[in-house]
Amino acid sequence: MARIKPQALLLQSKKKKGPSGVSAPTIIVYILIVAVMVFSLFFTYRYWSRRSIVQTQDAISTSKAIERKKSDIPNYALISTSKGLITVELYKDGSSDIVDDFIDFSQKGHFKGMQFTRVIKNFVIHGSKVERPEATEDWTSRGKLDTSLKHEAFMLGTSKVKHEGGGFDLFITTAPIPDLNNKINVFGRVIKGEDVVQGIEKVDTDDHYRPKTHVQINEVTLKHNS
Numbered sequence: 001m002a003r004i005k006p007q008a009l010l011l012q013s014k015k016k017k018g019p020s021g022v023s024a025p026t027i028i029v030y031i032l033i034v035a036v037m038v039f040s041l042f043f044t045y046r047y048w049s050r051r052s053i054v055q056t057q058d059a060i061s062t063s064k065a066i067e068r069k070k071s072d073i074p075n076y077a078l079i080s081t082s083k084g085l086i087t088v089e090l091y092k093d094g095s096s097d098i099v100d101d102f103i104d105f106s107q108k109g110h111f112k113g114m115q116f117t118r119v120i121k122n123f124v125i126h127g128s129k130v131e132r133p134e135a136t137e138d139w140t141s142r143g144k145l146d147t148s149l150k151h152e153a154f155m156l157g158t159s160k161v162k163h164e165g166g167g168f169d170l171f172i173t174t175a176p177i178p179d180l181n182n183k184i185n186v187f188g189r190v191i192k193g194e195d196v197v198q199g200i201e202k203v204d205t206d207d208h209y210r211p212k213t214h215v216q217i218n219e220v221t222l223k224h225n226s
Contacts, residue, residue, distance in 0.1 A: 074103060074222035077188065079111075082216050083200050086172075086193035088156050095187035098158060102187060105168045106220040114170070114217045116200055118209045123177060125200050127217055128169035151177045154194055157184035170217075174201045 073096075079086040092099045105111065111127075118126040151157070157171045160183060171184050174197060190197060204212045 073099065074224055076191075076223045076225065077102070077106065078221040078223060079193075080218040080221070081116075081196060081200065082214070082218065084193060084196035086196050087191055088188040089191050090188045091186070095185065098185050098187040101168060102158070103222060106222055110168060111170070111217045111220045116211060116215045116217075119201060119203055119205050119211050119215075120209050121201055122175045124171050124173050124180070125197065126169065126171050128167070130167045130169065151180045151184070151186060152189075154190035154197060155186045156188035156190065157186040159183065160185055172197050174198065 073090075073092045075090060075092065077088045077090060079088060090099050090102070110129075114127045114129055116125050116127045118124075118128075120126075151173050153173055153175050155173045157173075157180070159169050159171070171180075172190060173180070200215050203215055206212060
């Protein structure tokens with residue numbers, strides 16, 4: 001009997017215990033799974049990238065639209081009265097809602113023919129289409145009102161009290177007033193025509209501060225430039 005060398009036995013043992021090879025179909029399946037995962041990740045990334053770009057563009061478009069809308073709002077109002085012309089700068093940034101209402105009423109012709117119904121010297125002139133004598137008479141009781149804040153002279157405002165029928169009244173201060181902050185909303189200031197305001201202030205009035213001669217607003221014209 002032939003004797004088998006130890007090296008030959010070791011080689012035969014390794015051949016018997018060696019791992020079996022992976023079949024070709026299994027490799028193909030693995031490759032397909034990896035390919036699907038890669039494509040899935042790629043298209044997911046592409047989708048969210050495009051969506052992010054679209055959202056950014058929409059945000060930019062919205063921002064530009066808002067800027068255009070603000071730029072379309074008039075900066076000035078020309079108030080033509082029976083005493084002359086008053087030019088007012090509108091506070092469209094600080095009082096945008098009130099300015100919007102004022103513009104809307106102006107465009108509808110609300111202020112045409114509006115009378116200055118109350119004139120209180122060194123205080124305010126008040127134009128309104130609603131007869132509310134208490135709107136100014138109760139303000140003359142200075143002692144019970146707050147004096148910590150002031151409205152400067154020649155400021156344009158409207159009453160904080162909403163009138164029946166959706167009216168919109170106007171106040172122009174004729175002196176620094178300490179007690180109107182809880183009464184009116186300021187939305188502009190007179191930049192030309194202070195002498196016209198003072199001329200209206202000088203008209204004769206009765207005991208209820210009503211002018212004895214009619215003083216009215218003829219028209220309000222909105223402008224982007226004064």
